[in-house]
Amino acid sequence: MESRSERRLAAILAADVAGFSRLMGHDEEGTLRRLKALRSELCDVEIARHRGRIVKTAGDGFLVEFPSVVDALHCALAVQEAMRERNREESPEARIEFRIGINLGDVILDAGDVFGDGVNIAARLEALAEPGGICASQTVVDHARGKLPFAAQSAGEQVLKNIARPVHVWRITAEDGQSLPSEIMPVPVSKPTIAVLPFVNMSGDPEQEFFADGLTEDILTELSRFRDLFVTSRNSVFVYKGKPVNVQKVARELGVQYVAEGSVRKAGNRVRITVQLIEAETDRHLWAERYDRELQDIFDIQDEVTTAISAILPGRVEAAVRERVKRKHTDNLAAWELVLAAKLLHHRSNPADNAEAQRLLARAIALDPDYAHAHAWRACVLGQTYSNGWCEDAAVVLAEVLEQLRIARALDDTDSDVHRVMSAATLVVHRDLERSMHHQERALALNPNDDLIVVQQGEMLTWFGRGEEGAEWIRKAMRLNPYHPERFWNHLGRALFVARRYAEAADAFARISQPTVAHKAWLAACRAAMDDEAGAAALAREVMAADPAFTAGKHLAMQYYGVADDRERHLAALVRAGLPR
Numbered sequence: 005m006e007s008r009s010e011r012r013l014a015a016i017l018a019a020d021v022a023g024f025s026r027l028m029g030h031d032e033e034g035t036l037r038r039l040k041a042l043r044s045e046l047c048d049v050e051i052a053r054h055r056g057r058i059v060k061t062a063g064d065g066f067l068v069e070f071p072s073v074v075d076a077l078h079c080a081l082a083v084q085e086a087m088r089e090r091n092r093e094e095s096p097e098a099r100i101e102f103r104i105g106i107n108l109g110d111v112i113l114d115a116g117d118v119f120g121d122g123v124n125i126a127a128r129l130e131a132l133a134e135p136g137g138i139c140a141s142q143t144v145v146d147h148a149r150g151k152l153p154f155a156a157q158s159a160g161e162q163v164l165k166n167i168a169r170p171v172h173v174w175r176i177t178a179e180d181g182q183s184l185p186s187e188i189m190p191v192p193v194s195k196p197t198i199a200v201l202p203f204v205n206m207s208g209d210p211e212q213e214f215f216a217d218g219l220t221e222d223i224l225t226e227l228s229r230f231r232d233l234f235v236t237s238r239n240s241v242f243v244y245k246g247k248p249v250n251v252q253k254v255a256r257e258l259g260v261q262y263v264a265e266g267s268v269r270k271a272g273n274r275v276r277i278t279v280q281l282i283e284a285e286t287d288r289h290l291w292a293e294r295y296d297r298e299l300q301d302i303f304d305i306q307d308e309v310t311t312a313i314s315a316i317l318p319g320r321v322e323a324a325v326r327e328r329v330k331r332k333h334t335d336n337l338a339a340w341e342l343v344l345a346a347k348l349l350h351h352r353s354n355p356a357d358n359a360e361a362q363r364l365l366a367r368a369i370a371l372d373p374d375y376a377h378a379h380a381w382r383a384c385v386l387g388q389t390y391s392n393g394w395c396e397d398a399a400v401v402l403a404e405v406l407e408q409l410r411i412a413r414a415l416d417d418t419d420s421d422v423h424r425v426m427s428a429a430t431l432v433v434h435r436d437l438e439r440s441m442h443h444q445e446r447a448l449a450l451n452p453n454d455d456l457i458v459v460q461q462g463e464m465l466t467w468f469g470r471g472e473e474g475a476e477w478i479r480k481a482m483r484l485n486p487y488h489p490e491r492f493w494n495h496l497g498r499a500l501f502v503a504r505r506y507a508e509a510a511d512a513f514a515r516i517s518q519p520t521v522a523h524k525a526w527l528a529a530c531r532a533a534m535d536d537e538a539g540a541a542a543l544a545r546e547v548m549a550a551d552p553a554f555t556a557g558k559h560l561a562m563q564y565y566g567v568a569d570d571r572e573r574h575l576a577a578l579v580r581a582g583l584p585r
Contacts, residue, residue: 012225014111015076015144016118016126017056019047019083019104020065022135030097038100039064046086054079059118067126069118073108073147080104080138081154081178087136101136105129106176108143125171128164132173142172154178197260199236200224202245203277207270215306216268217245219277222310223264226453236260255284262290264313275299277309311453311483342368343378350385351489355394361385376416383408384425391432405429420450424457427464437467437566455484463495469567471503490516497526498563502570506533521551525559529577540581547583555584 021027027035047066051058054075056068070076083102091099107129109122129139140148145156155177161170200223203216220241227235236258244254251263266279280292295312297305342364349361365382368375386405388394395401409429412422427443430436444464447457462477478496482488497512510530516523528543547554556578565571579585 011110011112011120012222013108014118014122015070015073015106015108016111016123017068017070017076017080017104017106018065018123018126018130019068019080019102020130022101022103024064027098027100035100042087042090042100046090047083050079050082050086054082065130067118067123069111073106073144074151076106077138077140077144077148077154077176078152080106081152081176084136084138085178091136103130103133103135104138105131105133106138106140106144108141108147121167125164125167128167129171129173132159132162133175138176140174140176142174145174145176197236198227198262198264199241199254199258199260200227201241201249201254201263201265203265203279204267206267209270212268212270215275219266219268219306219310222306223313226310251282252284252287260284266313270299273299275305279313308483339368339371339375339378342371343375343381346381346385350381350388351491353388353392353489353491355392358385358388358392358394362389374415376412376419377421379408379412379415380419380421380425383412383429384421387425387429387432402433406433418450420447420454420457423447423450424454424460427460431464431467431564435564437464437564440464441468453484455481455488458484459488459492459495462499466495466499466502467564467566469502469565469570471499471501471505474499475503475505494523494526497530501526501530501533501574504533506530510534521547521554522559522562524550525554525578525583528581528583529574532577532581533573544582557585559583 021039024035043061043066048058051068054070056070056075056079059067059069061067068076068079070079084104087100087102091101094100105126105128107122107126109125110120111118111122112120125141129141133139139159140156148154149156156174157177159173159175162173163170200220203220205212205216224235224241241258249265251265255261255263261284263282263284264279265282266277269276269278275297277295277297278292279295281290282288283290293313295309297308299305346361346364346368349357349364362382362385365378365385368378369382372378383405386401386408390398390401390405406429409422409426412419413426416422423443424447427440427447430443431440434440441464444457444460447454448461451457459478459481462474462481465471465474465477475496478492478499482492482496493512493515497509500506500509500512503509507530510527513519513523513527513530519527524543524547528540528547531537531540531543556575559578560571560575563571563574565574575585
């Protein structure tokens with residue numbers, strides 16, 4: 005079977021021996037012998053105990069991948085504590101001392117090795133560590149705090165070689181007077197907790213086992229990206245592989261509220277994948293889905309189904325959490341239901357539904373004034389009103405958009421929709437692409453499988469002049485949500501126009517069932533750029549008939565080009581179509 009590259013989130017530990025060349029110069033054979041003993045008697049044992057996988061060793065160093073930050077940091081602290089004990093009897097010039105760096109990041113797995121900035125940052129952190137010390141990134145400290153006894157001293161923002169952005173570095177030590185636990189116990193968490201049990205291979209074909217396991221691992225990796233969801237690690241759930249399980253018992257053992265389980269069945273040239281989500285406390289099925297696919301490229305199927313499941317599960321869990329709240333706080337659940345209804349109305353993109361969405365969101369906020377998500381969505385819906393001119397006083401509406409965003413961010417700065425809407429508002433109000441992209445990237449980091457955030461990433465890249473990349477992100481959003489709002493075709497058309505793929509752009513705009521004057525103007529520009537003079541002229545006439553005051557300048561004022569050449573090319577196409585400058 006050919007190997008393939010894959011991405012996943014991993015905790016990476018990089019270690020080497022401080023002053024290795026000096027030690028070798030002093031006693032080459034003795035140093036190598038002692039280092040070999042340390043690795044086999046201490047390092048390998050601790051790495052295995054903390055569920056690590058040694059990726060590679062090179063001379064005096066080694067690189068290890070862990071399923072969680074807590075595992076990686078626990079291992080590092082245990083190794084350094086043991087090394088200090090061993091070095092008590094050694095003379096200072098003969099001591100072997102490790103420097104360790106730890107990072108949590110996106111890595112590329114290829115043929116058993118790992119690559120990428122996630123690995124490079126860990127290596128750079130290791131170089132900053134003092135002999136016997138540990139350096140970790142901000143994400144490591146954030147994820148491990150409260151789960152292990154350790155002290156963290158800030159070393160500030162550091163510019164690391166070949167790393168684009170500065171990294172906040174922390175020096176980690178064992179907390180004074182605290183001993184490390186012998187085992188990592190489940191940590192009580194306030195956010196929803198979920199375990200994804202190994203998918204069962206029901207094909208009777210041992211070769212399909214790798215597919216079932218790979219599917220499970222990929223889903224775990226993607227779910228772990230959701231900041232508002234606690235996902236049990238691979239090593240914890242795979243102990244149940246091949247065993248009959250009682251969901252409620254497993255949930256108690258793992259300390260989770262929800263369990264996802266699934267199966268894979270191959271028949272001929274087709275594969276059927278089923279998945280279901282269960283609320284452990286009540287043993288109630290919350291969601292189930294079946295995916296039937298032609299068995300052409302099994303890796304493509306694995307990626308497609310992983311994306312579909314990991315995009316849907318968090319929403320199902322979130323909905324279930326609100327149902328749990330209902331048993332205690334019915335008003336809050338009513339607010340949640342009102343927000344869900346408002347979202348659906350917003351996507352219909354017409355004045356009547358927009359007005360009803362505003363009414364529902366106002367009720368939601370009245371029920372729960374501290375509901376950040378409701379405030380964010382009120383800003384979003386009001387922003388739609390402002391952008392489309394569905395209001396009598398634009399200045400008043402805009403002021404309310406900004407006020408709702410201020411409230412939402414003060415209530416919950418980690419709500420991805422807060423930053424998504426802030427990105428859009430910053431673009432519309434201030435036309436500040438850089439600041440808008442800052443909020444967009446924050447939203448994407450908080451929730452990378454939200455179709456609205458993903459499509460907005462495509463929009464932002466379009467305005468930065470990166471139409472090809474923008475189109476790819478927009479298509480990804482369409483895959484995440486096969487029932488996406490029709491306006492996604494508008495975003496795709498604009499990205500393809502910037503990418504100079506005019507025929508494809510025209511096809512995207514043509515898919516809009518009820519095109520506005522703006523859509524027809526875009527389509528006229530596409531036709532003109534394709535040298536279809538008759539088609540462009542016909543569309544231009546439709547535009548002027550619908551809006552006699554239309555000008556290319558006013559149309560372009562509603563676009564947010566960051567690249568002057570893109571704007572000028574669009575202007576030239578509109579004028580060539582016969583529209584007044």
